[in-house]
Amino acid sequence: MSEHTPIGLENGAAPVTALTHSGNFHVDETMGYVILHYALAPQGDLRARVLNEKSADRLTFIRTRNPDVIKSADIVFDVGGLYDPTHGRYDHHMKDKPLREDGTPYSAAGLLWKDYGHAAIRNILKTPVDDATVDLIWKSLDKSLILPIDQDDNGVVKMGKLSLADIVSACSPPWDTAELYGRQEARARESLGFANAATAVASHLTNVVDRVRASLKATDRVLAAYENAEDKRILVMGTGMPTEKVIFEHDLPVVYVVSPAGPEQWNVKAVPPVRGDFGQRVSLPEAWGGLEREKLAAVSGVSDAVFAHPARFICGAGSREGAIRMAQLALQIAGI
Structure with a gap:
């Protein structure tokens, strides 16, 4: 200056x-x-x-x-x-x-x-x-x-x-x-x-x-959401915004980020092991990969499940509660 x-x-x-x-x-x-x-x-x-x-x-x-x-x-x-x-x-x-x-x-x-x-x-x-x-x-x-x-x-x-x-x-x-x-x-x-x-x-x-x-x-909103999180591995955001930068800069142990993707869908996105990487700290369950709606709901047990990407880095549900449940189940299935 x-x-x-x-x-x-x-x-x-x-x-x-x-x-x-x-x-x-x-x-x-x-x-x-x-x-x-x-x-x-x-x-x-x-x-x-x-x-x-x-x-x-x-x-x-x-x-x-x-x-x-x-x-x-x-x-x-x-x-x-x-x-x-x-x-x-x-x-x-x-x-x-x-x-x-x-x-x-x-x-x-x-x-x-x-x-x-x-x-x-x-x-x-x-x-x-x-x-x-x-x-x-x-x-x-x-x-x-x-x-x-x-x-x-x-x-x-x-x-x-x-x-x-x-x-x-x-x-x-x-x-x-x-x-x-x-x-x-x-x-x-x-x-x-x-x-x-x-x-x-x-x-x-x-x-x-x-x-x-x-x-x-x-940054302020992500840190506030993290402080209020019941499970520090699941970060629930009320609005879609960049979170990865904050997670890595503050060394947060977040595994999945849940956020709205539109008026009728909430997504679960896996955090990569390294900032900007294509991998995931914990991939979504293998059995979910590539499935949609009824098939995914039947396998996951989440009634309003919408999709799970074949690469298992993102999935979605029709509600906030459904998306949070998918994140919780993914952690249980991974055994962590």
Whole structure:
């Protein structure tokens, strides 16, 4: 988190000019622009600024390598040869480049996230949250999204195919665009490509911010449900939500999770032995696998049984009570 007041955050109405380089673009400066958009002027038009169209807000965005224009901008990132956040300079291409505590070099996105990420998160969220929750979201995204961008942009670890970096790169016009269509058209297509990339990155960022918010909310509910559980091996949730992350992060001995799958069905899902694995700590009974309704009810003894997957990691019943009974029976049959 920033130790100074970043430019533009001290006065929410003052005009701000932000600048990055023209030419080939990557995920770090694209994400950097998106962060500034949400932190400083989220009501503005993300695409219009890039395409030099009218955006009625206080943020002006420029892509150039002109030294005189760079000097006059309020915030300069990924270009300029200087890291001085108190004066709005966020380059990382110097010999003595800014480093994270673990020694990973920052990218422009990482540097801007450090100063403007909290403000961006507050403006992205439609549901008000307290400062502590904003900070938890910031830390989660810093680790899962921004750090990989830092690593990719600095040649530490590549994000790989179908990553956000690859999606941004795919928005760039092909190398022979100027050869085929002329320099003016090539510049126009480059700007359009950056606008498209920024739109994709903005959509991803807003989605993951809200998903992390919801994940934190789920953590509280999962832990409360676990505390209230009669049998700590069976976690009964009143609403469908992610539970596996919480189970493993808090080392809960849960074997089955019971939750609603619709207005007329409750499911029992087996917890895997390792987070993200396809296996189960305890598989559902072998005799249930692949059966449905009457056949499953006859074998299981649960009258409203609906189905049991052939892989024996999930089954369902027509009621909460039926699903809980299936989980209890599965544990009895497994002898635990």
